[in-house]
Amino acid sequence: MKTPVSVSRLPRGPDPNSRGFDPSSPRYIALCHTTGTDAVHVEEEQRLRTELRERFLRSLILMSNKEVYFSMYERVQVQAKFGASDIDILNFQVSDLQTPLGVQKEAILRCQDIISYSFDL
């Protein structure tokens, strides 16, 4: 019987958590013309991103206990008193949610269903 050819390992399969194209691979670093590969640009972009993130988080704090108007998919408009957001900004906890079917005392709104929301400062 013939001996099967040995292999050092098997081919690596896909990463279930990402679409790949590793930005730290030599090919990516050499070929990807990213706007601002130099340290100065990256720092500035990070600074701006930090600022925007902080403003967003502060806006969530400001929103608590205020009446917020939500525009959702399927042309749904609702309003409710905002309670809190979860840590990943996936769900909003609200009270007295006014819906066409009546007022829901406590509810959770899925952020992926929300297109936009507004409130008065």
Added chain:
Amino acid sequence: MAMRQTPLTCSGHTRPVVDLAFSGITPYGYFLISACKDGKPMLRQGDTGDWIGTFLGHKGAVWGATLNKEATKAATAAADFTAKVWDAVSGDEILSLAHKHIVKSVNFTQDSNCLLTGGNDKVLRIYDLSKPEAEPQEIAGHTSAIKKALWCNNDQQILSASEDKTIRLWDRNTKEAVKTLSFEASVSSMEYIADGEILVITYGRTIAFYNAHSLDLIKTVDAPASIHSASLHPDKDFFVAGGDDFKLYKYDYSTKEEMESYKGHFGPVHCVRFSPDGELYASGSEDGTLRLWQTAVGKTYGLWKCVLPEELSSENSDALYCPPPEIKA
């Protein structure tokens, strides 16, 4: 000492793999793209089969996929009526080209400036990638769906294979059909070898070789089963073919003799291509996998290691993976 072929299985796709293509040899090696009915074409390192990334965006089965020579761009043809152009380094979608029906085939020119598409609307289209907003040039003539469209003869001509059982050679500038080949059955695959100007065509159980300029027949070879795809080695000493019986066949090109056949896939083989250096060939199957096969079985290349008999039984063999004999379902 004769060795048994160990194919390397690349998993990840969840549905049949219908098309695959290699890039040219780049400073980072060569790459392989696979088209799959799951709508998620994948890029892999060509010599190891290691997954690099998945191109996300298509909303339907991907029927055709190709890479440019430098592996910096990828193009895909899908059932969602679009052909897409991708950055093959970042994985980002660059362009989405809307069509009027399922797109089956995509092919870049040597300079990657133009993209040729063909599909179920029977029309060949040439897109200038530097002016993506502009209307593509159209070449009509086929009376049924186009399965494959390739640039040839220095990108001055186009070869197209259709369900209308013809292969047509078109002049890119005049858009006229220069020559037509008619067959009894629909052509299942077409490969163009620039170096030597050879066209490899498969239909029924036949693998046929034609001169790509004159479309004169060079030779035909018949296989034991219906063949879906074949590929000629860059040195033109052998060719490989695969089809309905799940096996890969290797033939001597000069003598037309069958040299070897390999089992491994659990479904019909839809596509097979030699790597640009000829050291391996890749096959895509209905079973959802890609397999890499060595041209010279036993040679050290990629993940395959040439092991001397003494090494196999020594302590050093920990790093080696010796596959057990295949369990046949």
